Amino acid sequence: MMSGPCHILVITKKEATDAIPHWKELRELRESVPDEPKAEKPDRLEGTMETESILNICDVQDSVEDASRQLAFFFPNFYIKKTDQKVEKTLALIRPSLLKERRHSIMQRIKDDGFKIAMQKEIILSEEQTREFYKEHENQDYFPVLLEQMTSGPTLVLALTRENAVAHWRDLLGPKTVEEAKKENPNSLRAKYAVNNIPIDQLHGSSTPDDAQKELQFFFPQEHTLALIKPAAAKKHKDDIMQKVKDAGFTISKIKEEALTREMATQFYKDHKGKPFFEELVTCMTEGPSVIMVLTKVNAVEEWRQLMGPTDPEVAKETSPESIRARFAQDILSNAVHGSSNREHALKSIECVFGEIDID
Numbered sequence: 001m002m003s004g005p006c007h008i009l010v011i012t013k014k015e016a017t018d019a020i021p022h023w024k025e026l027r028e029l030r031e032s033v034p035d036e037p038k039a040e041k042p043d044r045l046e047g048t049m050e051t052e053s054i055l056n057i058c059d060v061q062d063s064v065e066d067a068s069r070q071l072a073f074f075f076p077n078f079y080i081k082k083t084d085q086k087v088e089k090t091l092a093l094i095r096p097s098l099l100k101e102r103r104h105s106i107m108q109r110i111k112d113d114g115f116k117i118a119m120q121k122e123i124i125l126s127e128e129q130t131r132e133f134y135k136e137h138e139n140q141d142y143f144p145v146l147l148e149q150m151t152s153g154p155t156l157v158l159a160l161t162r163e164n165a166v167a168h169w170r171d172l173l174g175p176k177t178v179e180e181a182k183k184e185n186p187n188s189l190r191a192k193y194a195v196n197n198i199p200i201d202q203l204h205g206s207s208t209p210d211d212a213q214k215e216l217q218f219f220f221p222q223e224h225t226l227a228l229i230k231p232a233a234a235k236k237h238k239d240d241i242m243q244k245v246k247d248a249g250f251t252i253s254k255i256k257e258e259a260l261t262r263e264m265a266t267q268f269y270k271d272h273k274g275k276p277f278f279e280e281l282v283t284c285m286t287e288g289p290s291v292i293m294v295l296t297k298v299n300a301v302e303e304w305r306q307l308m309g310p311t312d313p314e315v316a317k318e319t320s321p322e323s324i325r326a327r328f329a330q331d332i333l334s335n336a337v338h339g340s341s342n343r344e345h346a347l348k349s350i351e352c353v354f355g356e357i358d359i360d
């Protein structure tokens with residue numbers, strides 16, 4: 001062992017805690033058929049371990065205790081992170097009857113299970129929305145009851161995040177119907193949070209990460225807005241403003257740095273044509289390069305306007321001192337940033353600058 005360098009590997013298996021048996025199994029298989037040609041044993045260690053002699057001199061731990069001891073010996077600072085499990089988002093619905101009767105209890109349970117609530121809203125679903133959301137269930141016998149339930153009052157819609165959120169939430173919910181849940185897994189949430197006399201389960205969760213994405217998009221649609229760092233601020237405060245954009249959770253879907261043409265500036269500010277400051281405004285907007293971005297987020301138009309703050313920096317300092325204009329504007333004309341005032345303006349301005357509105 002001391003004759004030369006050793007390779008010390010920490011091997012991890014993704015989903016389970018059974019790296020040791022798995023490794024042992026591979027080693028045993030390899031030892032039992034030493035002479036088979038390589039091509040016939042694709043699942044074993046060839047490719048990664050070239051020769052038998054390597055396997056024979058491998059020292060592999062046989063128990064978790066041994067493994068932990070040796071791990072601590074060779075890698076005293078080894079920190080077993082759970083990074084294999086991605087932080088995911090899933091969609092949860094708390095249906096009207098449960099929400100009315102046991103809102104506090106279910107919300108506490110969700111938090112106790114390590115979920116964070118990334119977004120939430122309470123809505124009374126219309127019949128049309130319910131049909132759209134549950135279109136795959138439309139022909140099932142239970143659909144009329146589901147429809148009646150879902151439209152009977154407010155539903156709480158939650159975007160839940162944690163590691164492995166989709167599977168974890170689905171596992172907690174348990175079997176699909178209240179009846180099965182009570183029989184097969186009385187500790188599941190669908191059994192525990194069943195509401196008397198109502199055959200429909202009171203909780204929904206997305207089935208797969210792909211479904212989660214679609215369902216989240218249904219309830220929390222992403223929006224695009226056009227955001228611009230005006231020339232004077234682009235020169236002096238670009239990095240600070242970009243940091244604010246990122247900290248606020250916007251995705252920068254498109255970005256370019258160039259001076260606006262008069263045509264673009266006129267499109268952005270067409271509602272102000274004829275006002276006394278219009279000409280000066282267009283000149284100020286076209287006098288040097290701006291940073292022009294398409295920002296994407298749920299409710300992007302409104303959120304970007306909030307982050308910009310009031311038009312007049314003096315007002316901004318009073319009412320929203322953390323806003324971009326409060327911190328980086330020179331005066332009302334050179335007020336650091338621009339943002340579309342509504343979705344329609346956003347689409348037109350994006351098209352005018354980037355030539356397309358089709359953004360991923």
Ligand code: ATP
Pocket residue numbers: 269272277281310311332333334335337338339340341
């Ligand atoms: P923006 O449209 O640039 O995102 P906003 O929507 O907060 O800002 P608007 O009322 O649309 O403000 O005005 C457009 C721009 O015109 C402002 O950003 C500002 O630079 C300028 N502006 C607005 N009011 C005045 C004014 N009274 N005097 C001078 N400039 C003004």
Ligand code: MG
Pocket residue numbers: 339340341
């Ligand atoms: Mg405006």
